[in-house]
Amino acid sequence: MTMARSELRRRAVRAGLLAAVAIVYLCLVGMVQAFSTRNIVGGNLPLSRILLLLPSAVAASLAVRPRVRGGVTMELNMGEAAGAGASIGLIAGAAVAVGIGIVNLIGQEAVRGVFNAVTSALMLTLTLQRSTVVGTAILVALSTATGALFALAGVLAPRLRRPIVTGLTVVLLMGMLQSVVRVMLVQLGLATQWLYSVTFGGLTYLGAVASFAAGMAAARLWALRREAAAADAAERAEAGGRPRIPRAMLLVPVGFVLLALPALLGTFLSAVLGQVGIFVLMGLGLNIVVGYAGLLDLGYVAFFAVGAYATGVLTAAVNSGSSLHPGLPFLLAVPIVVLIAVAAGLLIGGPVLRLRGDYLAIVTLGFGEIARVLVTSDWLKSFLGGAQGLIAIPAPTMSVGGLHIDFRNPQPFYYLALGFCLLAAFVSWRLANSRVGRAWNAMREDEQVAEAMGVSTVRYKLLAFACGAAIGSLGGALFAVQIGSLAPSSFVFFISIQSLAIIILGGMGSIPGVIVGALVLVGLPGFLTEFAEYQPLIYGAVLVAIMLYRPEGLIPNVRRTRELHEEEVEQDAWLEGVPEPAPSMTLGEAVE
Amino acid sequence: MTPLLEIAGLTKRFGGLAALDGLDLAVAEGEIVSVIGPNGAGKTTLFNTMTGLYGPDQGDVRFEGQSVVGLKPNQITRLGISRTFQTVHLFPNMTVLENAMVGQHCRGRAGLVSSVLRLPAQRNEEERIRDRARDCLSFFGGRLSGYRHDQPAFTLSYANRRRLEISRALATEPKLLLLDEPTAGMNPKETLELTDQIWRLRKDRGLTILVIEHDMRVVKGVSDRVVALDYGKKIAEGTYEEVAHNERVIEAYLGRKAAAG
């Protein structure tokens, strides 16, 4: 069944306006200009131009999706889709054109007095380095064409659409991660000239086509594999057998890649991975508190600070800005650091035992801020160095057969971080599947009932805080090792949010989710230096978007999925009106 | 012999209203006692106070001779009092088996270290917890067993949720079981079945049971003794026949029912 003309028009205008808002936003916030130097393919397709067309593309392909109304699926034919897509692109392009017009009318200086990002460079980027009129016209035309093309892709059968989307994504990723991929290929001794252009940095046209083809092929293969796997599973279910390849076997290649990565990536990229490792630890620790026990801790940075400062004070041998400098070796210091962190966890956990939900969040945030202010203050200056922080934190070293290893160097550091992460992941995994994990689960679902069924909620809340603190402090210890000096400005609220965003993106309660979350949110901005400035902005957007559209995260923990979705209206209904053992309810009963 | 449960002068006030007003009650080992009374008579408050959700304003609750006043709910559960809730209170997103396994929590000791290292003792204990949980679920025959073990609790039917709650309470290995309106929302056939099962709980498992119930057929069917409450006070006590024919009870409770019916 086809859609009514008026509805189609309404939907296209809506999508077009949304795309227009998105484009104007991206220009004003400065992202378009920031990405104008990273060429993706050849010399004519920098990331900024993709960013200008992306909103129209996304809006067009989503707007033409078939919808179900009153049990009838409404589909668009190709012509209608192309028309709708073109108008979406046109509206978005026109919005940019209007914007350019306004800037020229009022004068760039005046506009710049309000919006910092409106520079002549941005105007040139928007008009594709041509004269205002010609450039704007080309931009509008490009935008219209993009809209039409992506709308057409949107109405294709999924069997065709998926490979195309995957192919385009691979091209984009290969282009964006040009430095990473190139370094890896060089390390492997492979030629890169055919793939990446020497003059522009981005993919060559050949490279783009090859990447696209590879992406399409991968998508197709994946689909075939899944069909086969489904058939296989059905067969096995009938035979009642076990999977052919034990899952543990999959760990072997993964482990091999993990061990080989620093050799492939070189120092700079290994350093980024070390950074990722620190945040995997932070994510794993917070995951225990938030994901397992359901206590939203917004002051997690406190444990990071405890770990970092304790390591700094304990390992420093010379005057580091602290009056204490016992100069313990790192490996001896770590257990003490963890113990201090556990004490801090109990100290923070104690007062908040009775608080639930949002109040707990705010109070823990307060604790995080207290930690930051205390390390900055003159009061504790003689121990923690005050506003100047700590310096001269030694790097742990090791000698293996005459080979001297300094763990501050990115590659050895990577292995240190990997070791800590594996340990923390193992502990998290074991805990999740034990009596302790079950008690946390029960407590998260219904604190009072868990208590009535014999779970000591006091003990398990404290235990969650202690475990979270211990793992987070390992992250802090690594941070101290990596940087070698600590400044109080590193321990801000944003660290707590970063850790939270990692587990939200990956999926609360999911260990693989934490790893993916850290890779995406810490790794990608590390590889793409232009992104660093927009990191907080992107984190904010990620938190909102995930909560609105996919609260279970990218790699969900099965149970949390059920918990976070509203499909269990039924479930809510029977949890509603439950006689919370609250006086008011009993009184209400009495009145009945 | 000292009774298993001994309640003396128990008083609990909410604001000016006394939900329990100097209540005395004793339950001997192996007895099934029903608590009846109109809405707001203080029945659920009695359970909440006994299990430590509320601290009483006055009076004492003694279980096996020792006072449980001032203990936390989890400690009382460990001593051997377990309960179900008037409106079902499961862990909706945990599976049926996991719900029952939480009940076994207070009979285990595995902590952080042994869980992480998965020591033999911990593995045995986990095995035992699982077995006992299965056993408690199998009390209701096939209704909560087999493929149902791995279903999340919120997918269960209303009657099965009630049964799972009882299983979970059983899994804490109680001596005294408190059932708060166990048949509410069940159809007549299920109610009959449950009446029978309450008997079996005592016969097979040797439990002492205190049950709040509105359905007089159930009360008649299961009770050795019936206690009637009104406004937090005990207004009658005795066999079903005695209580059912007590004038104050009829006035306070059955009278309304008779008038309505």
Added chain:
Amino acid sequence: MADGTTEVAPKPTATVGRLARFPLRKTIQLVIGIAVVAGAAWGAYRTISLGTFTGAAWRDLVVFGVAQGAIYMLIALGYSMVYGVLRMINFAHGEVFMFGAFGSYFVARVLNDHGLINSSPVLSIAILMIAGMVCSVAVAVLLERVAYRPLRNAPRLVPLITAIGASLFLQNTARGFFGDQDRGYPTPDSLGGSWTILGIPILRSSVIVIVVAVTMVAALTWFVARTKTGKSMRAVAEDKDIASLMGINVDRVVVMTFVIGGMLAGVAAVLFALVFGLVGPFMGFVPGIKAFTAAVLGGIGSIAGAAIGGLILGVLESVGPALFLTGLKIPGPNQLKDVFTFTILVLVLIFRPGGIMGTGEPEKV
């Protein structure tokens, strides 16, 4: 209560030791309480006997604290009202405040270029307030529509996390739009100096802040108590579902709540900018958290609570470090101002989770 003696018991399976019965929480509360009061008293005694501050200095600190508290009060009302109606902490309220400040800043610049700010300061401040309100209201309503409305029935932590994300997003949007440098806010020259009221010289800016804030709170109290919209707001705060069954348009009431919160935040933003003379993208965070603390301190969900909480917090923050810490010879007491705020928050939630004006547990409302 329980008597200590135990009768001869029929062999209990498990026993609970005397230690388990020990009221640990109450004891810890008592110890903390005594420690805090004793520490504060000792610090205050030492400070006063040191005589570092004169009576006039104390008076100025108190007056400044009241003015600061009046600003917190206006922001706190936004948190409090939204919490009352939706049971969520609108973490991004500080950013609503910040956008109000920026909106009025751009208007102020235009007014300044035409010399209006100094030639007719009263009119200019009125215009600035309207500009601030418009901007804040726009951001608040947009926030509600885009981020919060779809999550109205989600588990409680979901909207909170969304609000945190929105806060971060808005903060950095402002940073991208307007740059991360603080900008100087043009203030009328006549706002400098002080007026003598009842024989006490008080900074003119403080007087304006206090007068405007008190007026706003009075107007709000009247609005909520008397108007139809105000009454439906209270109904929705009581029970959303029932209110909607009674024919109240819940969506409209929620939007109204955000509009009112935005208006108050906009006014607060202009006052803040007039006092401190600066606007910047990160200016909303700390006042936001402090105002939330004030709301909790007074009892979240209550207008009078937010007002009292704001004032108390403002004064404590201004007087507290000097009074309690100087005497203890703690260097740089003013650096610890924020520790003070958060410690107060923690203590309030431990001892009186419902706040000063509230009753009982906040989460069981």
